[in-house]
Amino acid sequence: MKIFMYHNIDIPLKEAKLKSLYVKPSKFETQLKVLKKLGYNFVKTEDLENNQKKSILLTFDDGFKDFYDNALPIIKKYNANAIVFVPAGLVGSFNQWDYEKLNIRKKLMNWEEIKRVYKEGIEIGSHTLTHPFLTKIPKERAKKEIQDSKKMLEDMLSTEITCFCYPYGDYNETIRDLVIEAGYKYAFTTKEGSLEQSDNFYEIKRIMISGFYSLPKVLWKTII
Numbered sequence: 257m258k259i260f261m262y263h264n265i266d267i268p269l270k271e272a273k274l275k276s277l278y279v280k281p282s283k284f285e286t287q288l289k290v291l292k293k294l295g296y297n298f299v300k301t302e303d304l305e306n307n308q309k310k311s312i313l314l315t316f317d318d319g320f321k322d323f324y325d326n327a328l329p330i331i332k333k334y335n336a337n338a339i340v341f342v343p344a345g346l347v348g349s350f351n352q353w354d355y356e357k358l359n360i361r362k363k364l365m366n367w368e369e370i371k372r373v374y375k376e377g378i379e380i381g382s383h384t385l386t387h388p389f390l391t392k393i394p395k396e397r398a399k400k401e402i403q404d405s406k407k408m409l410e411d412m413l414s415t416e417i418t419c420f421c422y423p424y425g426d427y428n429e430t431i432r433d434l435v436i437e438a439g440y441k442y443a444f445t446t447k448e449g450s451l452e453q454s455d456n457f458y459e460i461k462r463i464m465i466s467g468f469y470s471l472p473k474v475l476w477k478t479i480i
């Protein structure tokens with residue numbers, strides 16, 4: 257099973273840096289359309305347990321507004337499932353953690369949009385409260401980021417939050433254990449690989465779908 261990692265589904269503004277984070281909506285739609293034709297299923301996180309062949313889990317980091325505007329209609333059109341990782345303390349704000357580095361403010365979904373996305377069947381996971389490098393802050397603060405974000409999302413959505421995603425893919429054993437202790441079932445990294453290549457459910461490897469990848473490259477990444 258493969259887990260795809262996306263960030264923005266949008267056309268980048270000229271001044272935006274790191275344009276590989278943006279997959280054009282038309283490109284995203286083609287990826288879903290072709291993979292579906294080839295017999296792939298876009299599954300839910302609970303399907304990580306059965307790890308079926310030809311399964312893909314679509315993950316979206318950071319909860320950008322363009323998920324709501326651009327990705328959601330395409331996901332619905334192809335009857336796919338997906339999960340969005342939200343920095344719970346920054347809902348309705350923008351990418352405060354890297355807007356200077358990227359030279360652009362990217363809008364994040366507000367609670368109303370997140371609730372609507374959830375009602376449409378999209379899963380929501382935690383991406384901490386404020387998107388810090390978890391290994392670089394005091395352990396007590398990291399614990400709070402991991403635990404309080406879960407609680408906040410659970411309160412707002414009235415559902416159990418089972419998935420966590422490490423900001424910047426930054427974690428170590430201590431951080432991983434805090435995630436386990438907080439009661440999550442799965443945690444996602446930015447390390448490249450398949451579910452089979454992941455050591456355990458708290459260090460799940462993914463495949464970053466760069467905006468620069470051609471369709472054959474996406475298909476290649478899916479089958480290897």
Ligand SMILES: [Zn+2]
Pocket residue numbers: 317318383387423424
């Ligand atoms: Zn992130």
